[in-house]
Amino acid sequence: DADVTQTPRNRITKTGKRIMLECSQTKGHDRMYWYRQDPGLGLRLIYYSFDVKDINKGEISDGYSVSRQAQAKFSLSLESAIPNQTALYFCATSFTGNYGYTFGSGTRLTVV
């Protein structure tokens, strides 16, 4: 099994629908992150969490919300999806400190 698991892998949804992307990890990491990636724009941070009670906005949090249900689970919600939220979404995890991140396999989201 993957260390960082994202579900679903692919999703097509309609404008205005609420959608949740889920991330779970078995690495014992305390920090978790949500990114989106668009061609030419690189990885952009949406939200990050240092523990269950420490959640922070990233550079592009508008239109998104998150929930850290447990140390191992971090969910991203789009309250009312719009077409420009069509992107590849990645969850990542890390230990506290100067450590690199481990990424999930990604969710390809299309909003029509």
Next chain:
Amino acid sequence: QKEVEQNSGPLSVPEGAIASLNCTYSDRGSQSFFWYRQYSGKSPELIMSIYSNGDKEDGRFTAQLNKASQYVSLLIRDSQPSDSATYLCAVMAGNNRKLIWGLGTSLAVNP
């Protein structure tokens, strides 16, 4: 605004050659530096981390760090077609709160 800059490429090298990928960063307080490889449509994969000035070698990969010049590079020796990917440079912000990412350099290794 703390930044990490990379040439977007594409960088094209023949099979067996050395590929050299470069990255500069603006935050002088940064202490840790990472190189990720990302195949098209896949997630980034950590291939090298470096924390001290100088060179760090791992197989065909060598990371080089020069904090005075705020420069980090990745050398890939004996490049293979399977090395064709986008390489992302990431720098831990000086406050250790999160990574700052470059936009990546696309590498094509031609058989």
